[in-house]
Amino acid sequence: MIETDQVQEGWRERKRRETLDRIADTALTLFVKNGYDATTLDAIAEASGISRRTFFYYFKSKEEILATWQRELPETFRAAILAEPSGQHPFDVLQNAHLKLIANLDPQKSIAIYRIIRSSEYLLAMNQSKYLKLEQTAFEALRELWPDKSRMNAMRIVAMVSVGILRLSLENWAEGQEGKSLETYLKEEFEEMRKETLKL
């Protein structure tokens, strides 16, 4: 019965994931159409075919809906950093890890989410704090790769600047009219910045 066990366990989890995704997608559509604040949880629940109370069984807050697509980012980021071949400059390690991260983004959806986040001071603040979390993740992962204590502050700076570049690239990309890809933005910014760090 082990097989049946696994199938049924998996089915339940699949069901849950499906409901979760359905709520999130429904909510995103409503946010785009009517704005974040103007979209009540009642509206989201109704459009998702669940009760208001059940919403809170899936998400602990309204804001968390938007976090759905970012939940695994720190762990993915960490893994990407540690998976980089050794012998590279730490800046290159982070640049490559960033490229892996953003390769998985759905451009349409990302930009829609970005616009919603920009519309609310609260969402913006919550989002910005996620960059600091990424910076911390980057720093810790770099320290595993370069455990030498004398390099600690260098790794701090690399983490700060790299995640800063990621933030700027995402902003410029989501804001920009030009058809440039996010990858292009990121690579250009990194190249520009790399010119600087030696001559400060």
Place this chain on the structure above:
Amino acid sequence: MIETDQVQEGWRERKRRETLDRIADTALTLFVKNGYDATTLDAIAEASGISRRTFFYYFKSKEEILATWQRELPETFRAAILAEPSGQHPFDVLQNAHLKLIANLDPQKSIAIYRIIRSSEYLLAMNQSKYLKLEQTAFEALRELWPDKSRMNAMRIVAMVSVGILRLSLENWAEGQEGKSLETYLKEEFEEMRKETLKL
């Protein structure tokens, strides 16, 4: 009657400022005693001798109470940067501006506020977004001092790293058991970081 005018105008403003400060101080005391979430606006209003509705005449949200002490930070910061004597390295400009900023802090109150902020994910996020605002302020002010376009990215990096140092210093200071002053933390961190930026 010009004199009387000014006196009475000033008196009204003084009254307003006093009430505002009284509410903020009362609230801070309650936050420290009972925690941020457990302190309702009703409790704050009552302890401040005003009605709940009047509270919103002075503050637009509960969170804004804590922002009272940081409201003028960006403008003060900007002024401090622009007031620095020329001929210095941009890192020194920002370090000195930071020192001016933190010189005005009341240690007791600052640490109390820091503890409250740490206790709430929401407050933490709002606070972290203020560092990004400071970074933006620093960047813009540095660009006024070094308008040369070829230095733009260098200024970005200086702003990122310096404000990052400020953040780390404040965290270490507020968290630390040792009696070291905030100034000491900041100077030490800057010195450490300055060693790095040339040899990345």
Place this chain on the structure above:
DNA sequence: TAAAATATTACACTCAGTGCAATATTGCAA
């Protein structure tokens, strides 16, 4: 097929925040 685990819901509640309109207080001009 029964009981254990998980999912869904209703209901009633707290609290932050807003709109509105009434009242009180103060400032200023005649």
Place this chain on the structure above:
DNA sequence: TTGCAATATTGCACTGAGTGTAATATTTTA
């Protein structure tokens, strides 16, 4: 001084997010 205008304070009723609880439905497993 008195009356008018601006500002300050309040009450009331409302919306919307989020929680506690307990009941009911559904699914899993033994």
